[in-house]
Amino acid sequence: MSDDLVDSLREALEHAPDNVPLRRRLADALLARARVEEAEVEYRAALARDPSNAQLKLGLADAFYRQSKDSAALVVIEDLINARETPAAAYLLHARLLFRTGDVQRSVTQYKLAIDADPELADAGFAAKLGIGEEFSDSDVYEGRVRMGMGESGPAPRDIERPKINFEHVGGMDHLKEEIRLKIIYPLQHPEIYKAYGKTAGGGILMYGPPGCGKTHLARATAGEIHAGFISVGINDVLSMWLGNSERSLHELFEQARRSAPCVLFFDEVDALGARRSDMQQSAGRHLINQFLAELDGVNSSNEGVLILAATNSPWHVDPAFRRPGRFDRILFVYPPDVAARASILQILLKEKPTQAIDYAQLAKKTDGFSGADLMALVDVAIERKLQQAMKTGRPEPLTTADLVAAAGQLKPTTREWFSTARNYALYANQDGIYDDILKYMKL
Numbered sequence: 001m002s003d004d005l006v007d008s009l010r011e012a013l014e015h016a017p018d019n020v021p022l023r024r025r026l027a028d029a030l031l032a033r034a035r036v037e038e039a040e041v042e043y044r045a046a047l048a049r050d051p052s053n054a055q056l057k058l059g060l061a062d063a064f065y066r067q068s069k070d071s072a073a074l075v076v077i078e079d080l081i082n083a084r085e086t087p088a089a090a091y092l093l094h095a096r097l098l099f100r101t102g103d104v105q106r107s108v109t110q111y112k113l114a115i116d117a118d119p120e121l122a123d124a125g126f127a128a129k130l131g132i133g134e135e136f137s138d139s140d141v142y143e144g145r146v147r148m149g150m151g152e153s154g155p156a157p158r159d160i161e162r163p164k165i166n167f168e169h170v171g172g173m174d175h176l177k178e179e180i181r182l183k184i185i186y187p188l189q190h191p192e193i194y195k196a197y198g199k200t201a202g203g204g205i206l207m208y209g210p211p212g213c214g215k216t217h218l219a220r221a222t223a224g225e226i227h228a229g230f231i232s233v234g235i236n237d238v239l240s241m242w243l244g245n246s247e248r249s250l251h252e253l254f255e256q257a258r259r260s261a262p263c264v265l266f267f268d269e270v271d272a273l274g275a276r277r278s279d280m281q282q283s284a285g286r287h288l289i290n291q292f293l294a295e296l297d298g299v300n301s302s303n304e305g306v307l308i309l310a311a312t313n314s315p316w317h318v319d320p321a322f323r324r325p326g327r328f329d330r331i332l333f334v335y336p337p338d339v340a341a342r343a344s345i346l347q348i349l350l351k352e353k354p355t356q357a358i359d360y361a362q363l364a365k366k367t368d369g370f371s372g373a374d375l376m377a378l379v380d381v382a383i384e385r386k387l388q389q390a391m392k393t394g395r396p397e398p399l400t401t402a403d404l405v406a407a408a409g410q411l412k413p414t415t416r417e418w419f420s421t422a423r424n425y426a427l428y429a430n431q432d433g434i435y436d437d438i439l440k441y442m443k444l
Helices: 004-015 020-032 036-049 054-066 070-081 088-100 105-119 124-130 137-148 175-191 191-196 214-227 245-259 283-297 341-350 360-366 374-395 401-410 417-427 435-444
Strands: 203-208 229-232 264-269 306-312 328-334
Touching: 004 020, 020 036, 020 054, 036 054, 054 070, 054 088, 070 088, 088 105, 088 124, 105 124, 124 175, 175 191, 175 203, 175 214, 175 328, 203 214, 214 229, 214 264, 214 306, 229 245, 245 264, 245 283, 245 306, 328 435, 341 360, 341 374, 360 401, 374 401, 417 435
Parallel strands: 203 306, 203 328, 229 264, 264 306
Antiparallel strands: none
C-alpha cells in the first residue's frame, strides 16, 4: 500500500490534533503497514485523549504484541477483557498472548470465547497449535488439574508448624513489621485495649511484590513472634478435580486454624486460589472463590484468633472482592530491601559463616535491587568459590568483602522483570490507586 494515506492523515492531524477518530485511523493504517512503533505512539496519543476507548486499547495491545512486548500487551488486554463490553478480537489476542507465554489452558478458553462471540475470527492454524479442532469442550480448561493427579478425597489434616524464627530474623522491612504488629500482634498482646475500641484479634493482610523479597519468611516470622501455630497453604493443598472437594478442603483448613487459635493461616501465591471471577468461564472456580470469601468473613464460624496472611507476585490477578474491609483490608507492598536492609540481611546470612572483616555497607551499595533470595544466592556463589580454593590448597579460608563483591558481579537482580510488568499495571490499570506504592518506589 502507498503511504499517501498516512501522509494525508498526518497532515489532517496537524490541523486537528485532538480528533480521536482521525488519530485512530492513522494508528490503524500504521499498524496495517507493520509500522508498529509509530502505531504505538499514535495509539498512546489517542488514549491520552480518550482513555476508555476499547478499540484504541485493543490497537495498542496489538502493537505491543507485534513488538513482543508481551507484559505490556497483557496489562492492556486484561484491563480490556475485564470491562463490561469486550470486543471479540480482544479475546483472540489474549489467547495468542497466553499461548506465547506458555499458558495453553487459558489460551484455549479465551480462543473459545473469541470464536463464540464472532465465528469469523476462527483461525485453523492457531487452533492446531492449541491442539484443538473445530469441536472442543470446556473440559479442556480442567486438563491441568487432572494432570496434577489430585484424588477424590480432600487433604489430610495438616501438621501445624511452630516457627522458631521471629522478627529479629527478618532483615529490614520495619514498616511492614509495624503494620503487622498493629493489625495482628498487638490485638493478641493487648486484647483489653483493642476490645475497648470494639476490635477483635484477627483479620487479613495481603502482601505483594517481587518474588524472593521475603513475603513467606515474614509470614512465618509473624507466627514465631507471637508463638502461634503456622499453616502454609498452596494451590495443591486446595484444588481438586472433583466437584465440591476444593471448597471442602478450603473450609477444613480454616476450621483447623480456628481449632488451633491463635494461628497464622498463610496463603502463598493467593492469586492461584483467588483469581478474578470475571476471568473465569467455569462455575467451579467461582464457587471456590465465593467459599474463600465466606471463610474470610467468618459467615458460619468466628475467625477470632485466626490471623490470615497472603502473598502474591501478581496482585492484578486477585479478585477485587478480597480487598474489601474485613477481608484482606491491609494491602502491603513488599519491595526489595533498601541499603540498610540489605546490610542487615547479609549480616543474618553470614552470621554462622567463617568471615573476616566484612564491610557490609560496601556490599549493600554493590547489591542495589537485589532481593533477599538474590542475596542468599550471592552468599552461596561466594562460598562455592571458597570451597573450590579449599579443595586445591587443602586449607579453608574465611569469606572476605572482596569475595562477596566478586560474587555480586556475577549476579543480576531478579526483581527487574517483575518491575517491568508491575510498571505497566501501575501506569495503565491503576484506577483505584492500589499500585501507587509501585509508582512511588519507581519514582514515576
